[in-house]
Amino acid sequence: MTTVVDSVGSVGDTAIAVRAQALGKRYRSKWALRECTFDLPEGRVAALVGANGAGKTTLMTVLAGLLDADEGSAGAAGRVAFVSQEKPVYRHFSAADMLRLGAHLNVVWDETRARRWLARFEIPLDKACGKLSGGMQAQVAFALAIGSRPSVLMLDEPLANLDPLARREVTAELLSEVAETGMTVLLSTHVVAELAGVADYLLLLAHGRLLAGGDLDDLLARHVGYTGPRSDVPPVRGTVVDARHNDTQSSFVVELAEGQPRHVVGGQWSQRSLTLEEYVLAQLEATRKGTGA
Numbered sequence: 001m002t003t004v005v006d007s008v009g010s011v012g013d014t015a016i017a018v019r020a021q022a023l024g025k026r027y028r029s030k031w032a033l034r035e036c037t038f039d040l041p042e043g044r045v046a047a048l049v050g051a052n053g054a055g056k057t058t059l060m061t062v063l064a065g066l067l068d069a070d071e072g073s074a075g076a077a078g079r080v081a082f083v084s085q086e087k088p089v090y091r092h093f094s095a096a097d098m099l100r101l102g103a104h105l106n107v108v109w110d111e112t113r114a115r116r117w118l119a120r121f122e123i124p125l126d127k128a129c130g131k132l133s134g135g136m137q138a139q140v141a142f143a144l145a146i147g148s149r150p151s152v153l154m155l156d157e158p159l160a161n162l163d164p165l166a167r168r169e170v171t172a173e174l175l176s177e178v179a180e181t182g183m184t185v186l187l188s189t190h191v192v193a194e195l196a197g198v199a200d201y202l203l204l205l206a207h208g209r210l211l212a213g214g215d216l217d218d219l220l221a222r223h224v225g226y227t228g229p230r231s232d233v234p235p236v237r238g239t240v241v242d243a244r245h246n247d248t249q250s251s252f253v254v255e256l257a258e259g260q261p262r263h264v265v266g267g268q269w270s271q272r273s274l275t276l277e278e279y280v281l282a283q284l285e286a287t288r289k290g291t292g293a
C-alpha cells in the first residue's frame with residue numbers, strides 16, 4: 001500500500017516526492033509491474049511512457065493508493081491527487097456542482113485555483129458535464145484535482161482527449177502550477193513529442209519493468225545518435241541501444257558510460273543529440289527486438 005506521509009526521504013539535498021522500491025503488482029498470475037524502483041524528486045514534471053500494456057496505469061494506480069502492491073513498497077510525500085484515464089465526472093452535475101463536491105470532499109480546497117483552471121479553458125460552469133465534450137469533461141476533472149492543492153499530481157493520459165492547441169495549453173498551465181506551488185507532476189502519455197520542454201524527468205516502462213528512469217537532461221546527454229558509412233559497430237565505445245543499416249549507411253543510438261565524454265567522431269561519421277521522442281522510440285524498439293536493457 002502506498003504510504004502518504006510528510007516525507008518519503010531525500011537523496012542528498014533533494015527531497016523525494018514519490019519513492020517506489022521493488023514495486024510489483026500482478027493480476028491473478030500475470031505480473032503487470034515488477035521490481036520497479038525509483039525516486040522522483042520534488043517539483044519535477046515526470047513523463048511516464050511505455051507501449052500499450054507496459055504497466056503505466058497499474059503503476060499510477062498503485063502509487064495513488066487505489067490498488068495494493070503485491071511486492072515492494074511505495075510512498076508519496078503530502079497529498080496525492082490522481083486523475084484516471086476515464087476523467088471521471090458525474091454526468092448530471094454541472095462544473096459548478098463538481099467544484100462544490102470538491103470543496104466538500106477535500107480537506108484542503110482552493111476554489112480560486114479550480115475556477116481559474118475552468119475559466120482558462122472556457123468551460124461553462126452551469127452545463128451538465130454529460131453535455132460537455134470529452135475534452136471539456138477532462139478539464140473539469142483537472143480543475144478538481146488542481147483545486148485539491150496536491151503535493152503530487154498524477155495524471156493518466158491527460159492529453160488523450162484534447163485537441164493539439166488544448167494539449168499545448170494544458171501542459172503550459174501545468175508548468176505554471178508547478179512553478180507557483182512546487183507540486184510534483186507524474187503524467188503518463190503516448191504523445192511523447194509534446195512533452196519536450198515540459199517534462200524534466202522520465203520513467204520508461206516496458207513489459208512492467210522500468211527500462212530507464214531519471215533526469216531527462218542526463219538521459220539525453222548520455223545517449224547519442226551516430227550516422228556514417230555501413231558498419232557493424234558504432235564509431236565510439238558504449239552500449240548500442242539501436243542500430244539500423246542500409247547498403248551504404250549505418251545509424252546507431254549509443255548509450256555512453258557515465259562520465260564518458262562525447263568524442264569528436266571521424267570525418268565520415270556525424271553525431272547528434274536525440275530528441276525525447278527519438279530516445280523513447282529507440283529504447284522501445286530495442287525492447288521489442290530484445291536487444292534492450
Ligand SMILES: Nc1ncnc2c1ncn2[C@@H]1O[C@H](COP(=O)(O)OP(=O)(O)OP(=O)(O)O)[C@@H](O)[C@H]1O
Nearest residue numbers: 027028031032050051052053054055056057058059
Ligand atoms: N484489471 C485488470 N485485470 C487483469 N489484467 C489487467 C488489469 N489491468 C491491467 N491488466 C494487465 O496488466 C498489464 C498492464 O496494464 P496497464 O493498463 O497498466 O498498462 P498501460 O501501460 O497503462 O497500457 P495503455 O497504454 O494501453 O493504457 C497489461 O498486460 C494488462 O492487460
